[in-house]
Amino acid sequence: MNMQRCGEDEVLAAFENNENVSLILVKRDSSSPKLQEILEYAESSEIKIIHGSENDLWRMSRDNSQGIPNILALVGRNPDFSLEEVFSNGGLVWLLAGAAYPVNIGFCIRTAEVSGASAVIVDAELNNQERSAAKRASMKAHRFLPVHWTSGFDAIIMAKKYGFRIISVEDVGTAAPWDVDMTGNVVLIVGGERNGISEDILSESDEIVRIPMSGFVPSFNLQAPLSAVAIEAQRQRSHQ
Secondary structure (H helix, E strand, O other), rough: OOOEOHHHHOOOHHHHHOOOEEEEEEEEEOEEEEHHHHHHHHHHHHOEEEEEEEHHHHHHOOOEEEEEEOEEEEEEEOOOOOHHHHHHHEEEEEEEEEOOOOOHHHHHHHHHOOOOOOEEEEEOOOOOOHHHHHHHOOHHHHHHHOEEEEEEHHHHHHHOOOEEEEEOOOOOEEHHHHHHOOOOEEEEEEEEOEOOOOOOHHOOOOEOOOOOOOOOOOOOOHHHHHHHHHHHHHHHHHOO
16 A cells, blocks of 8 residues: 555545545645645644655656645655554564664665554664764655664564564575465564574574575675565555
8 A cells, every 4th residue: 555645636545545645744834725725734643744845746656747746645654653553454564683883774774664564663772862863864764654773583472472573684594485375463673783683583484584695795784685575565565
């Protein structure tokens, strides 16, 4: 399901159809009667409103063919969900287990958001400055999905209680991503740049997949396997 409603007419239709609108991004200083109606409804419904620049709307809008829209709405995912709410609502959740570099983490958050993930869990020892750097690298994608900085092992134990399958991406895997079912409620895990996925998390995994590598250097950068698996998961889930 596409999570963006683009332009005044689509956003109004989303409200009329009782879609789950959780956030609105509106172009700063824009005005029209229809836009005012939308904003008043959003405020009365306690829907978060973010004011962005024209460049923000241009960069994030799904369709600029009729000019830059003055409003976008997020549906089907609430960025403010707690981890319990994320798992109780189901979907596809990414876990970055032991990631070390803020820029890599930011790229992964952006890829997860674009590919329709329900949330991202980051198990990384980063200080506040490093977390801010990761958010900047995500190109503000962290504002549009839940991002939780917490223990990866504790998160997958919680996920299992909610019926999620756990799929790790590691070089000890025997199956390719396209040979594994990634539909339904799943946690997809990629490991840190240095040590990979820890043994305690691997032992809780239902599947371990391996990205084929044919070159001399047997290692992808963190966001590369995440991107490959995210696209495959999106392909499978689009046919669900």
